[in-house]
Amino acid sequence: KKEQKLLLKVESSVFFNLDLSSLLFINAAGKYMTYQTLDSSHTSRQYTMKQLEQQLPENFIRCHKSYIINKDYIKNFDTVNHYIQMYHTPELIPVTRTFQLPKEN
DSSP states (O other): OOOSEEEEEEETTEEEEEEGGGEEEEEEETTEEEEEESSOEEEEOSOOHHHHHHHSOTTEEEEETTEEEEGGGEEEEETTTTEEEETTOOOEEEOOTTOOOOOOO
């Protein structure tokens, strides 16, 4: 089982222990990643998207080249306009045209 916390370097010598159960999505902009949680937002350049994909538990999926989402917080999936609406945030998350939500077992 993968770790449910992620140690983020948010400043040169400041680390933040991020609880993954409260993480809604991760957005990449250049070398910086924004980690949006239920109640806050953190920016770090510690990881790449590829490294995060390998490190995060199975409930996190990459839906776009610059977004990884926590599928536990998906509210709506619009297949016509290609976006996902999440609980707890007004932001619409873009998805690739070929993206499909994984089937639940």
